[in-house]
Amino acid sequence: MKTLKIEELSKNFGTTEVLKKINLEIDEGNFLVLLGPSGCGKSTLLNIIAGLETINEGNVYIDDYNVSKVEPKDRNIAMVFQSYALYPSMNVKENMVFGLKQAKTSKEKIEEQLTKVSSFLQVDELLNRKPSQLSGGQRQRVAIGRALVREPRIFLFDEPLSNLDAKLRVEMRREIKKLHQKLKTTVVYVTHDQTEAMSLGTKIAIMNHGVIQQNESPEIIYNKPSNTFVADFIGSPSMNLIKGKLNESSDKISFTAEGANFDIPINSYDFNNTSELNNKEVYFGIRPEHIYFKKSNEGDFEVNLRADLSEYIGHEQIMTFDLANQELLAKFPSTIKIELNKETKLYFDLTQVSLFDSITQERL
Amino acid sequence: MQAKTSSSNYKQLEQKSKYTNIFLRWFLYFVLILFASYFIFPLYVMVVTSLKTMEEIRQGTLLTWPSGLNFDAWAVAWGGRGYGAGDTFLKPYFWNSLKMVIPAVFFSTFIGAMTGYVLTKWRFKGDSWVFLFLLFGCFIPFQAILLPMARTLGALGISNSIIGLVLVHTVYGIPFTTLFFRNYYVSIPTELVKAARIDGAGFFKIFFKILLPISAPIIVVTVIWQFTQIWNDFLFGSTFSFGKAAPIQVALNNMVLSSTSVKEYNVDMASAIIAGIPTLIVYVLAGKYFIRGLTSGAVKG
Numbered sequence: 001m002k003t004l005k006i007e008e009l010s011k012n013f014g015t016t017e018v019l020k021k022i023n024l025e026i027d028e029g030n031f032l033v034l035l036g037p038s039g040c041g042k043s044t045l046l047n048i049i050a051g052l053e054t055i056n057e058g059n060v061y062i063d064d065y066n067v068s069k070v071e072p073k074d075r076n077i078a079m080v081f082q083s084y085a086l087y088p089s090m091n092v093k094e095n096m097v098f099g100l101k102q103a104k105t106s107k108e109k110i111e112e113q114l115t116k117v118s119s120f121l122q123v124d125e126l127l128n129r130k131p132s133q134l135s136g137g138q139r140q141r142v143a144i145g146r147a148l149v150r151e152p153r154i155f156l157f158d159e160p161l162s163n164l165d166a167k168l169r170v171e172m173r174r175e176i177k178k179l180h181q182k183l184k185t186t187v188v189y190v191t192h193d194q195t196e197a198m199s200l201g202t203k204i205a206i207m208n209h210g211v212i213q214q215n216e217s218p219e220i221i222y223n224k225p226s227n228t229f230v231a232d233f234i235g236s237p238s239m240n241l242i243k244g245k246l247n248e249s250s251d252k253i254s255f256t257a258e259g260a261n262f263d264i265p266i267n268s269y270d271f272n273n274t275s276e277l278n279n280k281e282v283y284f285g286i287r288p289e290h291i292y293f294k295k296s297n298e299g300d301f302e303v304n305l306r307a308d309l310s311e312y313i314g315h316e317q318i319m320t321f322d323l324a325n326q327e328l329l330a331k332f333p334s335t336i337k338i339e340l341n342k343e344t345k346l347y348f349d350l351t352q353v354s355l356f357d358s359i360t361q362e363r364l
Numbered sequence: 365m366q367a368k369t370s371s372s373n374y375k376q377l378e379q380k381s382k383y384t385n386i387f388l389r390w391f392l393y394f395v396l397i398l399f400a401s402y403f404i405f406p407l408y409v410m411v412v413t414s415l416k417t418m419e420e421i422r423q424g425t426l427l428t429w430p431s432g433l434n435f436d437a438w439a440v441a442w443g444g445r446g447y448g449a450g451d452t453f454l455k456p457y458f459w460n461s462l463k464m465v466i467p468a469v470f471f472s473t474f475i476g477a478m479t480g481y482v483l484t485k486w487r488f489k490g491d492s493w494v495f496l497f498l499l500f501g502c503f504i505p506f507q508a509i510l511l512p513m514a515r516t517l518g519a520l521g522i523s524n525s526i527i528g529l530v531l532v533h534t535v536y537g538i539p540f541t542t543l544f545f546r547n548y549y550v551s552i553p554t555e556l557v558k559a560a561r562i563d564g565a566g567f568f569k570i571f572f573k574i575l576l577p578i579s580a581p582i583i584v585v586t587v588i589w590q591f592t593q594i595w596n597d598f599l600f601g602s603t604f605s606f607g608k609a610a611p612i613q614v615a616l617n618n619m620v621l622s623s624t625s626v627k628e629y630n631v632d633m634a635s636a637i638i639a640g641i642p643t644l645i646v647y648v649l650a651g652k653y654f655i656r657g658l659t660s661g662a663v664k665g
Contacts, residue, residue: 052558073564085555089577102564146559158555 001064003028003186004049004154009058011044011210018044019210022058026203031180031187033201035194037233041210042190043158049188050156051075062153073102078147079156082163084139086131086146093118093127096146103150113149121145136164140172144179157189161196173199194234198222206230224354228361231285231354237318237329240291241283243358248278255284255355260324264301268351271364282364285354288318291330292347293338300347307340321346414438414633421629437630441619441638452622454638456608457615461595462642463526464611468533469590475534476541476586477579481571483542484549485557495546501539506599517604524605532604533594540593541586548582549575584653592643612639 006024010017018041026032034042047053049060051072059068067075078099086095093114100110118124121141131139140160147155160176161169177200180187191197197204198218205215206229214226225231231239244257246266254263264284271277292300305328309320312334319338321328330346338344355364413421414437415430444453482488483495513532514523522528552575560570601611610618616639620632 047558050558050562052561072562077562079559079562081553081555081559083553083555085553085559087556087560087574089574098560098565099563102569146563 001028002026002061003030003063004188005061005064006045006049007059007061009045009048009060010056011041011048011053012056017210019048022210022212024205024212024215026186026188028186029184031189031200031202033197033204034188034190034207035197035201035204035233036192036207038192040207042192042207045207046079046156046158046188046190049154050077050079073099076153077156078150078152078154079158080140080143080147080160082159084131084143084163086139086142088131091128091130092123092134092142092145095131095142096149099146099150113151117145117148121148137168137172140164141175144176148183153186155185155187157187159191160189161191162193169196176200194236198234206233208233223352224363225285226363228283228285228356231356235287235289237288237331239285239287239354240328241285241356242323242326242328244282244284246277246280246282246355253277255282257284257324257326262303264303264348265350266353266355268299269353269355271355273364277364280364281358283356283358283361285356286348287352288329288331290349290352291328292349293330293332293336293344295347297349297351299350301350303346303348304343305346306343307338310338310340410633410637414630414637416630418626418628418630437628438634438638440628440631441635452615452619454612454615454619454635457610457612458638460526460610460615461612464529464533465591465594465642468530468537468594469587471530471534472537472541472590473583473586475538476543477545477576477583478571479538479542480545480547480549481575483546484552485554485570485575486567495542498539498542501536502543506536510599510603514604524607524609526605526609528604529600529609529611532600533590533597536600537590537593540589544582544586544589545579548579552578581653584650588646588650591646595643 002025004024004026006022009019009022009024011019022045024032034045036042044053048055051067051070055068059066061067062075062077086092087098090098096117097110097114100113105113114127115124118127121144123138123141123145126134126138126142131142134142143160157176161172164172173196180200189197189200198221201218203215204218204221206213206221208229214221214230216224216226221230221234225234225239228241231241242257244255244260247254247256247263253266253269255266256263295302305321305323307319308322308327311318311320315334316331317334317336319330319332321330321344332338356362357364409426412427412430415432415434416424416428417431417434417436420428420431440453442453442455442458444451444455479498483491517523517528517532520528520531522531556574557570560574565573596613597611598613598617601614602617605611605614616635619635
């Protein structure tokens with residue numbers, strides 16, 4: 001049984017297709033993050049799961065029950081919003097029990113749930129305050145509390161941290177993570193922040209233009225992006241994508257960057273499909289953090305490149321190198337001194353590279 | 365290279381700007397007082413004249429102070445002289461106006477709030493067109509609809525009645541009240557409505573429990589606006605009612621214009637003030653919300 005299943009779901013607003021044939025499944029207790037740039041349809045998808053938007057095609061199942069036409073309140077879900085959406089005229093307590101009251105829950109049960117949740121979230125001191133008298137973090141906590149008291153099957157979070165300042169955001173992120181570890185409820189979480197997605201999700205579904213690009217664990221998303229969009233979207237700075245060609249001769253495969261006078265051997269790469277690799281136009285992908293300034297592994301590829309630019313950001317620096325007129329970014333500790341406009345020895349960690357077809361943009 | 369300005373030079377500049385500031389300040393007060401007196405002057409004349417006897421009015425000038433507090437003219441304006449035919453006084457018409465203005469303000473405000481709520485929180489296909497047409501309602505000159513409205517009232521059998529006037533004013537108020545409420549609700553996050561829907565609240569519950577309790581500022585604005593409009597209306601009142609069913613502005617007009625022998629300026633002035641007092645009260649009581657409600661809409665957080 002899947003806690004949530006989405007089947008061939010499509011949604012248009014007028015003539016614009018927002019979601020195209022989405023298929024998605026979540027197992028009990030998973031934390032699924034919908035990640036993507038603004039306008040990719042992730043919030044619409046969440047609203048559809050909540051029942052706040054209608055569906056054009058396809059179905060939504062919660063616990064194998066088709067809820068496509070079920071009212072939001074009957075879907076056994078709870079949602080936390082970006083603006084918290086606390087009812088301004090009600091105090092914290094009224095906010096938290098509003099849903100239960102609507103559902104005609106007994107007084108004792110309401111009281112019990114309220115005490116449990118408010119002490120759990122440490123908002124029991126605030127019960128008589130109005131939302132306007134709370135700080136951002138407190139409002140967030142109350143909003144989560146309002147979702148918790150209903151004991152839903154699925155929690156939906158719509159960019160809940162993006163209204164907070166940077167420091168508080170990191171704190172609340174950890175609290176949400178702890179919360180999920182303790183409660184083990186199923187969560188669907190929408191964000192455009194990759195750090196949030198990576199740190200919180202057990203699964204990340206990366207979306208672009210209404211299509212899910214990849215739906216995997218954070219490790220796989222990071223290490224084996226399924227196409228150039230995912231490769232580019234995840235990581236800061238994002239993965240270097242060097243244009244060039246593959247050469248295949250007597251079982252040895254190598255990559256030559258456009259205009260470069262050296263070959264990079266591709267030995268340990270796990271191809272999806274090994275046919276017709278010779279002369280294939282590809283992107284050679286390597287993350288800035290997988291380029292080293294000294295040899296670390298036996299298989300590292302050594303090359304001399306000219307340093308053009310250095311960006312100091314405290315604990316590390318981002319260096320830009322020239323690879324046959326293509327920019328190559330590398331991340332080094334800030335203690336390393338590298339002279340600009342001079343050739344420097346670099347080492348590529350070849351176990352960490354990705355290759356993409358330059359036409360289909362898909363991973364090879 | 366730039367020459368250094370010597371410190372004595374700075375002193376001079378400082379002095380100069382000080383004098384300029386003092387001058388500007390006094391000029392500002394002068395202009396403010398000038399305009400304030402310009403606006404207060406008619407009111408002064410009205411109040412003073414209403415407290416004079418006819419004798420005093422004939423002998424003195426407009427600005428002369430009355431000899432004493434003499435409320436006779438006010439009593440006549442409110443309760444009449446006590447003889448039968450042709451004695452027009454404000455009391456019954458004042459109540460007429462109240463009976464008209466209270467329901468009309470209530471219904472137009474309520475309907476406007478509902479419409480604004482639907483237009484912002486329950487968007488539907490073509491809703492922006494509906495709003496646009498409603499906006500046109502704000503620009504239609506009242507005179508243009510007099511005849512059709514008269515026919516309508518006749519067909520409904522409520523011409524020359526308070527109910528008829530309530531209907532006219534309610535209908536005519538809806539474009540304005542809708543505009544106010546729509547613009548207010550548009551600034552309130554729709555996520556509130558979404559949250560309430562997930563919590564299981566329906567259309568009306570969301571309106572009454574979530575949105576209305578935070579609408580106080582805009583309700584005040586709308587009530588002041590509608591009250592002033594309806595209370596001060598003369599055109600609809602004089603067209604759709606006559607005799608006993610007329611509102612106060614029509615009666616005031618009849619009183620002032622129908623005097624046969626002598627013009628009783630003191631009574632006229634007292635009547636005009638009485639007719640204006642309710643709007644004044646509404647402004648004083650709710651005025652500070654008026655400005656606040658017009659300028660701020662958003663609910664923080």
